[in-house]
Amino acid sequence: xxxxxxxxxxxxxxxxxxxxxxxxxxxxxxxxxxxxxxxxxxxxxxxxxxxxxxxxxxxxxxxxxxxxxxxxxxxxxxxxxxxxxxxxxxxxxxxxxxxxxxxxxxxx
Amino acid sequence: xxxxxxxxxxxxxxxxxxxxxxxxxxxxxxxxxxxxxxxxxxxxxxxxxxxxxxxxxxxxxxxxxxxxxxxxxxxxxxxxxxxxxxxxxxxxxxxxxxxxxxxxxxxxxxx
Numbered sequence: 001x002x003x004x005x006x007x008x009x010x011x012x013x014x015x016x017x018x019x020x021x022x023x024x025x026x027x028x029x030x031x032x033x034x035x036x037x038x039x040x041x042x043x044x045x046x047x048x049x050x051x052x053x054x055x056x057x058x059x060x061x062x063x064x065x066x067x068x069x070x071x072x073x074x075x076x077x078x079x080x081x082x083x084x085x086x087x088x089x090x091x092x093x094x095x096x097x098x099x100x101x102x103x104x105x106x107x108x
Numbered sequence: 109x110x111x112x113x114x115x116x117x118x119x120x121x122x123x124x125x126x127x128x129x130x131x132x133x134x135x136x137x138x139x140x141x142x143x144x145x146x147x148x149x150x151x152x153x154x155x156x157x158x159x160x161x162x163x164x165x166x167x168x169x170x171x172x173x174x175x176x177x178x179x180x181x182x183x184x185x186x187x188x189x190x191x192x193x194x195x196x197x198x199x200x201x202x203x204x205x206x207x208x209x210x211x212x213x214x215x216x217x218x219x
Contacts, residue, residue: 002151004151033208035210042210042212042213043198043210043213044210045208045209045210086151086152088152096142096144096152096154096200096208097154098144098151098153099151100150100151101151
């Protein structure tokens with residue numbers, strides 16, 4: 001079993017839909033990251049969470065430390081949101097332990 | 109501001125050939141440096157990390173090696189590439205806080 005599990009693996013949505021991507025982890029963490037990987041491979045850090053909730057534009061990330069669960073929400077989704085979204089937990093060495101990613105495709 | 113560079117952006121190499129990927133960071137000193145690999149259909153995997161010049165820790169046994177000849181330079185190498193070495197290689201830096209910053213990546217295809 002992976003230390004960081006994401007669901008779903010693939011997600012197709014219509015433009016305007018509300019999207020939720022889930023992440024569960026089994027390790028103790030000091031921070032959890034949500035990353036966005038574009039088709040060319042480049043990665044952008046969206047959020048770093050240690051508790052509660054963060055919002056940036058149409059993106060919202062939440063974390064429940066007790067349940068070891070985090071969610072990434074996208075409101076009013078748009079085709080430009082199509083990307084792979086990766087959840088990553090910070091390990092003891094400062095490295096990140098990655099989930100396998102959720103491939104999101106938003107259709108116009 | 110800090111910037112991280114990786115090159116080359118793409119590389120096609122035959123099996124058995126050597127490899128050298130370079131990563132440099134600007135605008136910061138004494139960063140922690142990381143090499144990650146993303147194989148097809150798999151998540152990112154930490155390969156090496158370094159907390160200082162000449163200090164390399166390996167997370168996964170493999171035919172790759174890493175070196176840090178200068179404070180802001182991190183090199184990933186192989187003497188003989190395998191087909192299984194194909195993937196997307198990302199360099200990242202951090203400063204002891206959870207945030208990590210990723211380079212643009214190198215897509216390696218071993219033929």
